[in-house]
Amino acid sequence: MPSVKRAIRIAGSSGGFSDRQRAIGDLAKNCDVDCIIGDWLSECTMTLHGAQKQENEKLRKAGQLTDEPVGLFDPTFMDNLSPALPYLKSKNIKVAVNAGASDTELLATTVEKEVKRQGLDLKVGWVSGDEVTETVKRLQANGEAFPSLMNGKPLSEWGHEIIAAQCYLGGAGVAEALRQGCDIVICGRVADAATTIGAAMWWHGWDRETDLDQIAGSLVTGHLIECSAYVCGGYYSGFKRLMDKCENIGFPIAEVDADGSCVITKEAGTGGEVSVGTVSSQLLYEIQGPLYYGSDVTANLVGIVMREIGKDRVQVTGVKGLPAPSTTKVGLTAWGGYQAEFHYHIVGLDLEEKAEWTERQVRYSIGDAIKDLTCLKFSLNGYSQENPRNQEVATVDLRVFVQTKKKALVDKFTLDVPGFNRWCMENFLQSCPGASLDNDQRQSEGKEFFEYYVTLLPQSEVKHRVELPWMGKSIDIPVQNNVTTYPRDQKSYECAHPVDLTSYGPTTRGPLGWVVGGRSGDKASDANVGFYVRHEDEYDWLRSLLTIDKVHQLLEGSDKGRKIERFEIPGIRAVHFLIRDHLDRGFNSTSEYDTLGKNVCEYLRAKYVDIPNKFLRRGRF
Structure with a gap:
């Protein structure tokens, strides 16, 4: 652990398997960072990797699998990592990624071989415990209902046979691997933000039992940078003014301080921007309610505050920590048929x-x-x-x-x-x-x-472990003592003191997106969408206008009449909605065009409302 408690600088190198391959090499070579993290997984990729793992097992038993197994992790990952290895060594930069997918040990071994081929002295460790297929089957046989997080129905009504199950691990294993001297930590299905949490916990020496605010801050930081360029202008409502250098939007860098607050910035000399708008947009992406759950901590988002402190520098404060849930999310894969x-x-x-x-x-x-x-x-x-x-x-x-x-x-x-x-x-x-x-x-x-089916698994059933091959040992990561049980549905509420919309004076009928930004995403078949405004006096109008009934109305022909939950984040002038079971089962099997829930926000921003003329005079998104 470093002796000076300055902020740790963590760079986000990937938001998924489709991201640009230059990331790790450029960040290691050109940027002053302490750790590079990356997310290579999604519900889509986990399903495909899990199904391929089962297929490989069938081939192995039939004696038809003679070569090294394929399809168990992202095949392009090594193309991203290999050029960076000399810079990681010379600049003492750590790496923590979840690219291991369905065979973390295999990827860790592959990385170790490449390190040795380049003649470098870098220690490679990996995190196990996310594979829980047999655990889920055993618990179901013993009577566990495993209700769906989307619709509350029990697993017995799903109608499909489980072929793979992986749960979401937290960052404590990453932190322990770094404490033990790992230079590169390979994970499977840890949560998207877990690698950032682990790096910050290691650097600052935080305790999961007591330092809840600090760890919650790093959880939100991890959420902000885990989708790489999203927080730097990708998918941004104000994209039209970022056309210059849009071909190469920068990857993000987060400076995480000892109190859990952070500053988001990005690679120098690249396109895009880091602004309250871009950071607010990414915060709203794929959240489910005022509480953001992780296996290490729960973050309360309601008090979050963002402010620009320089060009491409946004400070994020106000995140409060609560105990982690006693359960963790688990995704089940089944064969669906043909389409x-x-x-x-x-x-x-x-x-x-x-x-x-x-x-x-x-x-x-x-x-x-x-x-x-x-x-x-x-x-x-x-x-x-x-x-x-x-x-x-x-x-x-x-x-x-x-x-x-x-x-x-x-x-x-x-x-x-x-x-x-x-x-x-x-x-x-x-x-x-x-x-x-x-x-x-x-x-x-x-x-x-x-x-794909999403439910919850008790953390006590997970065998979270750090594997340290160069030391010949493994270290168990026990569940912390301060976990608690949360209800399936979070608090949902309408605006407490709505204003009279006619008090804003003359209006023009036009798209909501003329003055309102937003972002949407998916969690299995749920879609979330958050809206925000740029000016303080527009916020009362936004939260008075956007009621649950109004969103049903704006959805119009796309409204499925299902439950919508609502809450507000005053510090970024935002209103958030969770649209339950909106995506026809989610990416892997959906019959819809909006496979990832990313389009619903732009559809709603295109819907017409009465916009006060004084807002329009300030300029449109």
Whole structure:
């Protein structure tokens, strides 16, 4: 542990497997940082890696798996890490990442081999305990209900067989690995913010039993930087003024102080910005309510305050810590079946009637096989403008989406090609005027998909452990004593003292997003969306306008009539909504375009409301 208790500088190098590969190398080479963290996982990737692990086991038992297992962690991770290794050594920079996915030991071994190949002396450790498939099956057999975090229904009603289960670990294992001398810590499914928590706990010597405010601050810091460029202008409502250098938005750096407060900044000389707006946006991403849960601590977000203290420097304070929950989130993967989709392009006038014409014909072609489809959905996506300026903007997508448990159905209906695509295509010569077929038929070939189920597992059932191969030992990470039980649903409330909206004077009818920024995301099938304003006098208007009923109204044709929860964050002038079970099962199996809940905010910002003219005079987002 460093002798000087200055702030630790932690750089965020990845928000997922699709992030830019330059990150670790550039951050290590060009930036003054103490630790580089990164998130390579998501509910999508965990499902795919978990399913591949089971498939590898089948191949191994059949004697067909002769090479090193593949598909168990992100195959591009080493391309990101390898160029950075010499700089990590020369500058004494630590690395803590969750890239291990479904075989953390295998990735740690791979990293160790690369370190030795480069002739470097770097100690590689890894964190185990997130794999809990047999634990979940045992507890369910003993009567544990495992209710869904999305809808509250018990696991027995899910209707699918578990093939993989991984729980979310906290940062205590990362902290212990660093205390033991690790230079690189490889984790599997630790929580997105856990690597930041672990690095800050190690650096400042915090105690999980007593230093709750400090650890809660690092939990929020980890949330802010775990999606890399999001906090620096990616997905930002004010993106239009960040076009300069948008090709290379910087990766974030967080300076975490001994009291848990932090300053968010970014790589020098890169695009984007760090402002109260960009940091507020990322705070609102994928939260569920006023309490943000982690295995190490619970952070109360209501008192959070942000202020700009310099160019690309935002200070975050006011986070309060509460005991961690006695449970941790666990994601279950099951095989779902096969899915396919077919696309028509239709143009111009009478789009709804043209879509109905096509749907009736396709349904007739499917015939009795329709009873074997678990999902059949027709979606008309887009619209033709009045007096369209070109043919492309007058063209919309009619998507036919199917799911089934078996690839071959009755009456020779199949998700092979030809098959489902033939049932759609055969109607072409009797189709509506202006219809055309998509010229790429690959999506109409049936492919496997997986279901994902999120529930809670007692932390006491988790065997959290740090593995230190160079020392030949393992260290158990026990659950702290100060955990507590929280209800499934968080506090939801309307504005306590709404103002009369007519008191703001003359208004103009226009998109909410002219003056309101926001961000949305997913947690399995739940979607969250948070809105904020830039000026203090706009906040009473925002929180008076955006009631639960108003959000139902704004959702309009996309409203599923399910529960919506609401709370406020005054320190960033924000109102947050959790839209329960909105995403049709979530990324892995959803039939919708908004697979990750990232689009619902921009849809709502496009909806028309009455905006006070005095707000508009300040300029639009």
